[in-house]
Amino acid sequence: MTDSILEKLNDKQIEAVKIVDGPVLVISGPGSGKTRCLTHRIAHLISAGVRPQNILAVTFTNKATEEMRNRVSHLLNFQFPISPGLASAWPRAGNFQFPLIGTFHSICARILRNEIGRLGYSRSFNIFDDDDQLSLTKKIMAELEIDTQRFNPRGVMNKISSLKTELKFPENYDGEDFYSRMVAKIYKNYQSQLQKMNVLDFDDLIVLTVKIFKNYPEVLDRYQEMWRYILVDEYQDTSYDQYVLINLLGQKYRNLFCIGDDAQSIYQFRRADIRNILNFERDYPEAKIIMLEQNYRSTKNILNAAQEIISNNKSQIPKSLWTDNNSGHKITVKESINERMEAQFIVEEVEDLAAQGYKLRDFAVLYRTHAQSRAIEEAFVAKGFPYQIIGGIKFYQRKEIKDILAYLKFINNPNDIASFERIYNIPPRGLGKGVFEKISRQDEPNLIKAVAALSKEPAPPRQSKAIAQFLNLLNDLSELKTTKKLTDIIKAVVKKTGYENYLINLSLSKSDDHETNDERIENLKELLTVTKKYDSLEMGEGVEKFLEEIALLQDTDKLKDGEIDQNKQGKITLMTAHASKGLEFPVVFLAGMEEGLFPHSRTLINPVELEEERRLCYVAVTRAKERLIITTAKYRNIFGSTQVNLLSRFVNEIPTKLVDYQQMSWSDDETIYY
DNA sequence: CCATAATTCTTTTTT
DNA sequence: AGAATTATGG
Numbered sequence: 001m002t003d004s005i006l007e008k009l010n011d012k013q014i015e016a017v018k019i020v021d022g023p024v025l026v027i028s029g030p031g032s033g034k035t036r037c038l039t040h041r042i043a044h045l046i047s048a049g050v051r052p053q054n055i056l057a058v059t060f061t062n063k064a065t066e067e068m069r070n071r072v073s074h075l076l077n078f079q080f081p082i083s084p085g086l087a088s089a090w091p092r093a094g095n096f097q098f099p100l101i102g103t104f105h106s107i108c109a110r111i112l113r114n115e116i117g118r119l120g121y122s123r124s125f126n127i128f129d130d131d132d133q134l135s136l137t138k139k140i141m142a143e144l145e146i147d148t149q150r151f152n153p154r155g156v157m158n159k160i161s162s163l164k165t166e167l168k169f170p171e172n173y174d175g176e177d178f179y180s181r182m183v184a185k186i187y188k189n190y191q192s193q194l195q196k197m198n199v200l201d202f203d204d205l206i207v208l209t210v211k212i213f214k215n216y217p218e219v220l221d222r223y224q225e226m227w228r229y230i231l232v233d234e235y236q237d238t239s240y241d242q243y244v245l246i247n248l249l250g251q252k253y254r255n256l257f258c259i260g261d262d263a264q265s266i267y268q269f270r271r272a273d274i275r276n277i278l279n280f281e282r283d284y285p286e287a288k289i290i291m292l293e294q295n296y297r298s299t300k301n302i303l304n305a306a307q308e309i310i311s312n313n314k315s316q317i318p319k320s321l322w323t324d325n326n327s328g329h330k331i332t333v334k335e336s337i338n339e340r341m342e343a344q345f346i347v348e349e350v351e352d353l354a355a356q357g358y359k360l361r362d363f364a365v366l367y368r369t370h371a372q373s374r375a376i377e378e379a380f381v382a383k384g385f386p387y388q389i390i391g392g393i394k395f396y397q398r399k400e401i402k403d404i405l406a407y408l409k410f411i412n413n414p415n416d417i418a419s420f421e422r423i424y425n426i427p428p429r430g431l432g433k434g435v436f437e438k439i440s441r442q443d444e445p446n447l448i449k450a451v452a453a454l455s456k457e458p459a460p461p462r463q464s465k466a467i468a469q470f471l472n473l474l475n476d477l478s479e480l481k482t483t484k485k486l487t488d489i490i491k492a493v494v495k496k497t498g499y500e501n502y503l504i505n506l507s508l509s510k511s512d513d514h515e516t517n518d519e520r521i522e523n524l525k526e527l528l529t530v531t532k533k534y535d536s537l538e539m540g541e542g543v544e545k546f547l548e549e550i551a552l553l554q555d556t557d558k559l560k561d562g563e564i565d566q567n568k569q570g571k572i573t574l575m576t577a578h579a580s581k582g583l584e585f586p587v588v589f590l591a592g593m594e595e596g597l598f599p600h601s602r603t604l605i606n607p608v609e610l611e612e613e614r615r616l617c618y619v620a621v622t623r624a625k626e627r628l629i630i631t632t633a634k635y636r637n638i639f640g641s642t643q644v645n646l647l648s649r650f651v652n653e654i655p656t657k658l659v660d661y662q663q664m665s666w667s668d669d670e671t672i673y674y
Numbered sequence: 675c676c677a678t679a680a681t682t683c684t685t686t687t688t689t
Numbered sequence: 690a691g692a693a694t695t696a697t698g699g
Contacts, residue, residue, distance in 0.1 A: 060689070105689055130688090202689055270688060371685050391688085425675095432675055552689070578687045600686050616687075639684075640690040 005043045005075065009036070016257075016290045017041045020048050023250075023284035025235075025277070026259040029321045030306070030622035031297025031584065034259055038231055039068060041257065042099055043075040045229055055099035056227035058107060058246070060234045062553055064582055068101050068233070100227070104242055105552050108205040115212050115219055121198055124544060126413045127551035128194070128201040131397075133157055136418060140189045146182065159183045160190060164203035165241050165271045167210060196445050198415045206241045213248045224252040234581075235260030235280075239271040247283060254284065262317050263310050266578060266616045269609070277317075293321050295622075297584050299328025302628050305654045306621040312653055313611045330660040332629040333651055337664065339372070339592075342633045343379035346589050349629060350385065350572065353587055360386065361570025364585040366577050366620045368598040372591060373574050380572065390575035396550050400503065400520045401527060405550070407493045411481050412543050414474075415445045427502030430466040448474045473497065485535040486542035487528050494524060577620040588624035591631045594645035617650045634664065 006014050013033055016026050017040045028034040038057065046052055059065045100107070113123050128136070137157045141148055160183060163173060170188040175181035194201065200208065213220040230250050232238065235258040238246070250256035258280060265274050281287060295303050303323050310316070332349075336342040350363055365376055373389055380387045395401060403426055406419040413419075417440060424439075425431045435454075442450035451474060455467045476496055480489045494500050503520050534542040573585070577598075592598055598617065603609035621628060630651055635642050 062689090103689070205689090266687075267689090269686080369685055369687080428676075430675080434675095576687065597686095602686065612687095637690085 005040050005047060009033070009040060010294060012290055012292050012294075013037050013040070015288075016259075016292070017044050019257075019288060020045060020050070021255055023254055023256045023280075023287040024258070024290065025280050025284075025287050026257070026290045026292060027277075027317060027319065028259055028261055028292040029295060029319060030261065030264065030619070031295040031303075031323075032292035032321075033296060034233075034261075034292070035064075035067065035071065035582070037292065038233060038257075038259060039071040039075060041231065042072050046076065046099075050229055051097075052099045053097040054226065054228045055231070056107070056229070056249070057099060057101040057231040058233065059101065059103055060237055061582075062103060062106075064233060065101055065103055065106075067582075069098075072099065072101065103552065104245070105202065105205050106548075108209040108245070109548055109552065111209050111212075111223065112200070112205065115216075116208065118212055118216060118219075119208060120195060121200070121208075124198070124413050126197075126199045126409045126416045126419070127205070127548060128199050128418070129551060132199075132418050133201050136190060136193065137186065140186050140193065144185065144189065146186070151179075151182070156183055156186055160187045161201075161203050162271060163187060164207045165239050167207060167241055167244065169207075169211070196415065197417050198413050198445075199418065203241070206239075206245060210241055210245050210248065213245070220248060221252075224249060228253040229255045230257065232256070232258045233260075234264075236262050236265035236274060236277060237267045237272040238276050240273050240276070243273070243276045243279065251283075254286075256284065263313075263319075263615055264581065264619050266581065266612060266619060268612050274315075291319055293319055295321050295323040295325075297325075297625050298323065298622060299325050299626060301328050301330060301658050302621065302624050305331055305628070305658050306618050308655055308658075309614060309621065309650055309653045310618045313614050315611065329627055331654065331658055332627075332660050332662065333593075334629065334631045334662040335647070335664045336631065336633050338635045339375040339633045339637065340379070342591060342631045343376045345631060346376060346591065346629075347379045347383050347385070349589070351383075353627070358587060359569050360572050362586040363572045363589070364580065364583070364587070364623065365572065365574045365589040365591055366580050366623065367574075367591045368577060368600060368616075369592075370576060372597075376574060376591065385572060386569075387572040387574055390573065390579045395523070395526075396553070398520075398523055400499075400523055403499065404490060404493060404524065404527065405547070407477065407497065408489070408543055409547060410447075411477050411489070411493075412540075412547055414448045414478060417447060420447050423497075424470070427498050429470060430462065431470060435463065435467065448478060481540045481543055486531045486537075486546055487535055489543065490528060490531060500524075577616050580623050581619050584623055584625055586625045587627040587629070588620070589629045589631060590620050592636070593630050593632045593648040593651050594636065595648055596643070596645055597636070598648055598650070614650060617648075 006017065009017060010033075013036065016024060016037050026034075026037065028037065042055060042057060045055060057068060059068060102110070109127070112121075112125070116123060116125065134153060134157055137160070138148060138153045141151070141153055141156065159180070163183075170184070170191045173184050173187065175184035194204070213223070227249055230246065232246055237260070246256065246258075258277075260277065262274055262277060265272060268274070281289070298306070300323060303321060303325075307321060334342075334345055336345055346365060350360075353363075354360065367373065367376075370391065377387065377389070396405065403423060406422040409416050409419040410423060421436065424436055438457075439447065439450050439454055442453050444450040444453060448471075451467065451471050455464065455471050458464075459467065473496060477493065480492055484492065500521070531542075531546055534546045537545060577590075596604070599610055599613035603613050632645070632647055632651075634645065636645055637643075
């Protein structure tokens, strides 16, 4: 077995894969076989006698998790007994247990389901998304009578989030200046309300796990014993709290394998801390450090262009990438009049290359912001080219889906007042803000009990009738969790609450909105197909698992991925440069390469952020295997008005001899084009 | 209390 | 330009 595991690897990769014990840090350039290295190492550990259940592999995205699971199970010849899409399942077949591979957040959620009782939460906690987080922040600021015009709630929220990431807990933080003292006050309030609601935000998942590990050494010890071999992917993207978490888990057996590339660090805005690479060398001085510099992915021209771009950054670990691949084509740079012409050019180029034998699945269009997708989509629709967008339109962010999810969340956790606030009068049932205030003043965290208490108080007849009916509904709903399967629960929720009729009536009143209505009902049906796979789980467990998974899921359409393979041609993939990390395509379009867009205008004043933009550009460029086509628009519509943009500095950083520059083929009056 | 009108953001990137 | 939030009136 060992031979076949090492067969297709180069010397450096073999070195990294073969070390069983002790800390290892691998710096791996783009296309240097990082995932291969990780997966083969897992297989090698197992063949060297390590028990699979003693292995933990941590990734950043669900996509990476899925990929790694598939490749490891292929290497091990492992058949998943349950649907592999069930990300939180812990698969086993017979006595063989599969190694645990998951994102930071999903692994912590799993730990917390078992251990969080120690911190005064219960195991059925709900997870807040960004919107929930922001509205709670706003609510607290209103309660504390803080002017949200002067102090942006989003800024406050970010500050709270960074305090958490730095492991500054509300009980130990009071702030050092006016602003941070104010934030500290909001923070304390925010956290105590979360706890009362039995809800965690994204940061809590990591931070509370760390808290438990620090305060309860016997718990930490159990997990250290369980996960004696730890692998961390995309190590450059870890934040301080994640670093501490990994360090706590790894410090006993010291079999810590971290792989990453400082040049591909693109999440510092989300508090990824590049110093974690340096800290690793400090905390594990015995660590082996291995550089993977051979690129298997791109042509020489593409790789050289990427290196020229990144060489303009001051801070980076020196490395020299090389490839045996051909020089390949020059990089196309095409300037268009506006974003519609740009999209038009991309469509034509796809047609040309498809005629040369490329399949649609070979193409990716990358851009800096989601907003850019629209013009390109329109062009593809007009041509009838199938495409898929990664990220962007969030299925689970649609109103009707969020409403139903709020019901589910409330059923799962009747302390969740945020979900309660969303649904108490959706569909309208005669309960106004006044009633809601009364309910929340009951000083009873369980809201069903709070409503029950209120129903005993005297009130105007119409109101008390509405409250009594509502109480019946809530009781009916809360029974569902223990008696029904997930899809049945959702069906029952839609029916019992009258939600479907509500949607129909809603669109009837807005006369011209037939499509929206159909779409919404379609979306609800879609939700039911997604949830089917949870029906095999135990009653209450299905709800819990489902809610956890969608809370931790970012790109939404992945649940429909099966369709892609059925079509031999596949689809063109559209996504942000961020979302493209870890992927590769024969042909990559890099759209909107203009000053102010990429690099984004908000980064131009800050040299640190500008370097991050450059790394992002480096990531985008190195996704391409054979062809890289850069497009720009001279005039671009932003916020409804037209902007004149210059060519991105990153494009100018590519040596001209690598570029085939296609000048704008237009000389007449340009104004008619925008 | 709810539907419509007026207004004010929004588009950086995501677990 | 479009979405989202707030103001207003029935």
